[in-house]
Amino acid sequence: MSKHLEDNNLIARWMDNRLSNEEKEQLKGSGELDALKTVIEEIDTWKVKPFDVDKGLTRLKEANKTVVPIKNNNKNWLRIAASIALLLSCGLVWYFMANHATTVVTEIAEKKTIELPTGSLVELDAASSIAYNKNDWENSRMLTLSGQAFFNVTSGAPFVVKTNTAQVTVLGTQFNIRTQNNDFTVFCYEGKIEVKHLGSSEIITKGQSVMLTGGKLQKSTHKSSGPEWLNxxxxxxxxxxxxxxxxxxxxxxxxxxxxxxxxxxxxxxxxxxxxxxxxxxxxxxxxxxxxxxxxxxxxxxx
Structure with a gap:
């Protein structure tokens, strides 16, 4: 990564959807954005055996028992320190690879359709992103959303969408979430949804919506059959x-x-x-x- 991009945290802020239009153009022009997308897509295909932390610690302790330190020999101590650092680094890398999040990002004027592991569909609006754990999806159907998306969720375990302001929990339904800075709105088109914000919660069904206004959840009604932005x-x-x-x-x-x-x-x-x-x-x-x-x-x- 170039020093200019690193100093300004452009890559990190791109993944968090916090770039200005000028910065997005700058990042796109650098060519590093395409490389980063390629890496993210490649990582999603990796299959790594989960790292056993307990066994790793046991092996590390056993390895330490076999080390005989020699006084005033700095090279041996450096080798030992390097070996321990390598073991710990490998453990962290394996753990991350086994539990990393799959991230999907859209640019300005770009939309994407994402099929989740159990068949649920996400229509991701422009300048938005979702992140979820593909490897543990069947046990925990949970994702984070920044921006706007329409969800068509299959029945099964609870489906949870987290945003920076509130959380939505459903079993199987169709709904739209719009979140931008402190703005948050949910429209339910089918089924039942529970929306939580801080210590309060609201349950809405087909034809109802919830908006976060003044730090409080407010219910309302609507007559639309689906989000218009899809059209x-x-x-x-x-x-x-x-x-x-x-x-x-x-x-x-x-x-x-x-x-x-x-x-x-x-x-x-x-x-x-x-x-x-x-x-x-x-x-x-x-x-x-x-x-x-x-x-x-x-x-x-x-």
């Missing part, structure tokens, strides 16, 4: 403009620095994901906010 559009009803712009950045490689006085304004309307100029016009012209699009990807407010 390339997003519909908003009195949604804070800042949240709408967050979605725009998910579907377009565009730089929008929304002025503070506009962030809390509410937008109602439908925005497409395949025409940036039209989407910006629908939002800002409708709200009578003067703006211009420069260089094809930078919004300037007048």
């Amino acid at each position: 390339g559009v997003s519909t908003y009803d009195k949604t804070p403009l800042n949240s709408v712009i967050t979605d725009i950045k998910r579907y377009y490689n565009v730089d929008v620095n929304l002025p503070e006085e506009y962030k809390s304004l509410q937008f109602t309307g439908t925005v497409a994901h395949n025409d940036l100029a039209n989407s910006l016009s629908v939002i800002f012209t409708t709200m009578e906010i003067p703006y211009s699009l420069q260089d094809g990807n930078t919004v300037i407010f007048e």
Whole structure:
């Protein structure tokens, strides 16, 4: 990895979905992003026998019994220290390889369909990611989500989705989760879902939703049969403009620095994901906010 990328933690922040548009372009242009994706996909195919920590410690103790230290011989002590370090390092590597998470990441304007080991499907929206343990999936159907995804879950053991703000638990159902920074919304389209946040919880069924507002879970209803973003559009009803712009950045490689006085304004309307100029016009012209699009990807407010 180049020193510039390492100093700025670009790789780590890319995996955590915390890069700006400019940093994403910089990372993509470096060529290291493609190499990292290749490594991640290759690691997912590895099959390694789980490391037995107890046996490893026993062998290490037995090995130490056979070492006869020689006074004032620094080379022997260095060899012993190096051997112990190697044993411990191998143990950690084996343990990580046996328990590592499978990570799937989407870029701006990219969507992916992921089939989980037991047949459940995840439709991952743009600029989002999921991580789960493929090797232990049948025992623990648990994954973490950043961004937005639609889930079609097969029946079986409890299916748990964790985000940075709340946790969703289901048995078999269809639902959509949207999480971005502190925003969190769940729509249930089939079955029953339990949503937990801190010490509170809400159970919702088909036609119901839960939103995290002011640190509290609030139930509501909806009439949609599925998430509209799967069809390339997003519909908003009195949604804070800042949240709408967050979605725009998910579907377009565009730089929008929304002025503070506009962030809390509410937008109602439908925005497409395949025409940036039209989407910006629908939002800002409708709200009578003067703006211009420069260089094809930078919004300037007048």
